Amino acid sequence: MAREAYFLTTPIFYPNGAPHIGHAYTALASDAIARFQRLDGKDVFFLTGTDEHGQKMQQTANAEGLTPLALADRNSQRFRDMMGALDVSYDDFIRTTEPRHTAACQAIWRRMEEAGDIYLGSYSGWYSVRQEAYFDESETTVGPDGVRREPLGSPVEWVEEESYFFRLSAYQDRLLALYEDQPDFVGPRERRNEVMSFVRSGLKDLSISRTTFDWGVPVPGNPKHVMYVWVDALTNYITAAGFPDEAAPRWRYWPADVHVIGKDIVRFHSVYWPAFLMSAGIALPKRVFAHGFLFNRGEKMSKSVGNVVDPFALADQYGADQFRYFMLREVPFGQDGSYSHDAIVTRINADLANDLGNLAQRSLSMVAKNCEGRVPEAGALTEADEALLALADALPATCRTAMASFALHTVLTEIWSVVAEANRYFASQEPWILRKQDPARMATVLWVTAEVLREVGIMTQPFIPNASGKLLDLLAVAPEDRVFARVGAEGRLAAGTALPAPSAIFPRYVEPEAA
Ligand code: ME8
Numbered sequence: 001m002a003r004e005a006y007f008l009t010t011p012i013f014y015p016n017g018a019p020h021i022g023h024a025y026t027a028l029a030s031d032a033i034a035r036f037q038r039l040d041g042k043d044v045f046f047l048t049g050t051d052e053h054g055q056k057m058q059q060t061a062n063a064e065g066l067t068p069l070a071l072a073d074r075n076s077q078r079f080r081d082m083m084g085a086l087d088v089s090y091d092d093f094i095r096t097t098e099p100r101h102t103a104a105c106q107a108i109w110r111r112m113e114e115a116g117d118i119y120l121g122s123y124s125g126w127y128s129v130r131q132e133a134y135f136d137e138s139e140t141t142v143g144p145d146g147v148r149r150e151p152l153g154s155p156v157e158w159v160e161e162e163s164y165f166f167r168l169s170a171y172q173d174r175l176l177a178l179y180e181d182q183p184d185f186v187g188p189r190e191r192r193n194e195v196m197s198f199v200r201s202g203l204k205d206l207s208i209s210r211t212t213f214d215w216g217v218p219v220p221g222n223p224k225h226v227m228y229v230w231v232d233a234l235t236n237y238i239t240a241a242g243f244p245d246e247a248a249p250r251w252r253y254w255p256a257d258v259h260v261i262g263k264d265i266v267r268f269h270s271v272y273w274p275a276f277l278m279s280a281g282i283a284l285p286k287r288v289f290a291h292g293f294l295f296n297r298g299e300k301m302s303k304s305v306g307n308v309v310d311p312f313a314l315a316d317q318y319g320a321d322q323f324r325y326f327m328l329r330e331v332p333f334g335q336d337g338s339y340s341h342d343a344i345v346t347r348i349n350a351d352l353a354n355d356l357g358n359l360a361q362r363s364l365s366m367v368a369k370n371c372e373g374r375v376p377e378a379g380a381l382t383e384a385d386e387a388l389l390a391l392a393d394a395l396p397a398t399c400r401t402a403m404a405s406f407a408l409h410t411v412l413t414e415i416w417s418v419v420a421e422a423n424r425y426f427a428s429q430e431p432w433i434l435r436k437q438d439p440a441r442m443a444t445v446l447w448v449t450a451e452v453l454r455e456v457g458i459m460t461q462p463f464i465p466n467a468s469g470k471l472l473d474l475l476a477v478a479p480e481d482r483v484f485a486r487v488g489a490e491g492r493l494a495a496g497t498a499l500p501a502p503s504a505i506f507p508r509y510v511e512p513e514a515a
Helices: 021-039 055-063 068-085 099-114 168-179 189-200 229-239 249-253 263-280 311-318 318-329 341-370 383-393 394-402 409-431 431-437 439-460 465-474
Strands: 005-009 042-050 092-096 116-129 132-135 158-166 222-227 258-262 286-292 294-296 337-339
Touching: 005 158, 005 249, 021 042, 021 068, 021 132, 021 222, 021 286, 021 294, 021 394, 021 409, 042 068, 042 132, 042 222, 042 229, 055 068, 068 092, 068 222, 068 311, 099 116, 099 229, 099 263, 158 222, 158 263, 168 189, 168 263, 189 263, 222 229, 229 263, 258 394, 263 286, 263 439, 311 318, 318 337, 318 341, 318 409, 318 465, 337 341, 337 409, 341 409, 341 439, 341 465, 383 394, 383 409, 383 439, 394 409, 394 439, 431 439
Parallel strands: 005 042, 005 258, 042 092, 258 286, 294 337
Antiparallel strands: 116 132, 116 158
């Protein structure tokens, strides 16, 4: 039977600078979703990449004395490297400067034109180069320095140019019907409410081309114009699926199951993008899910404050798994969150080193010493044994439910509640005392503990792939058995299986000065 397709995307990032922790957060959360769905048996296509056109890229390149493409080449590679450093298992990395993408942009443009939704006009307004967007005068304010700025603080300038427009105003009712008919099209709920009130307040036609610079995809039939960077950027999602070749093998993945984005770009993904697709007669993505913003000890990150954190340094300092675990456990996915060194260390030492690492270490060393390094033989199971196994067996179902609303933190809470229960079980069964008094019962307790560790090891793979892999190695679980379908009675550890010598899966974090 063909496996169910699952297509998820990250935003394509601007490579006008190095990746920062915000980009890392989106990428590793998306990766956890992609890995989860693969382990749950889906045929996953996980897309990420870089958004390389636009005035901002051109200006940054000029300032650095580079061509825009040279700047994009250099920084796009850094994004790819970051994905590697954080174990982000993408299937395709798209760059908007690739020929396949130019073709897709021109094809969707022509379709929107054929639908009668594109016309030539002229545009004037307050434009922010940094946001690559026009703002209403009412949205801008003039600061004490005399500079007019948009709500997020970047300067705006008055721009007047001939421009193509997209008839967005014609899509208001269809968009509102979409949000009504598919209440989870935009999530979480706060974002949906914002989008609906924005659309209800009335949509103006959208300026979708520029003539003041040329670093972009040429408008078909009028190369004096380049496409507005957001038409170009959003189209990446269908380029990667093979558009306009609807016979392409990857077209089976479209429509995307979810576009994972940050809350700063909700409007582009849940208003403009579905309108473009409706116009072009292309199926809409199933969901758009916006996560919150990260703050450094509660402060907004900015280059001028000097608190922009380098994801490579974090992965180096704490370990990629540890950093991934922290970000996904600490911050409820969808809400804003904060991180700090102390919070990261507390999580690593409490949840990973103590709760999971120690339990594995203690129980598996007992197996090594007292059971000839083989999976012990379980005798009759007690109520306590059955109760713990039942909790662990239920994990795929409970985690799937949490994942259905992208509650990544809840998935982790569910798994760690089983880890906590396993610790309580191990402490109350006292296998180290049973060793002398009742070795057969000790073997049963060790088997139950190892079996629960197997199930936990499978379920934690989306979040901490390396440590989970190591744990499953210690339990001699075959690669093909490391899937959710093997959690439960079907996959039980077989008594007598030889196990490798136990070793620590999570070292405690020790401050360098104290080491
Ligand atoms: O917007 N906290 O690219 P971009 C959490 N190219 N996430 C953050 C963050 C923070 N402080 N800062 C950034 C673009 N992000 C466009 C996208 S898509 C068709 C085009 C994350 O490089 C978050 O996912 O500015 C946000 O949406 C994205 O980076 C913006 O990346």
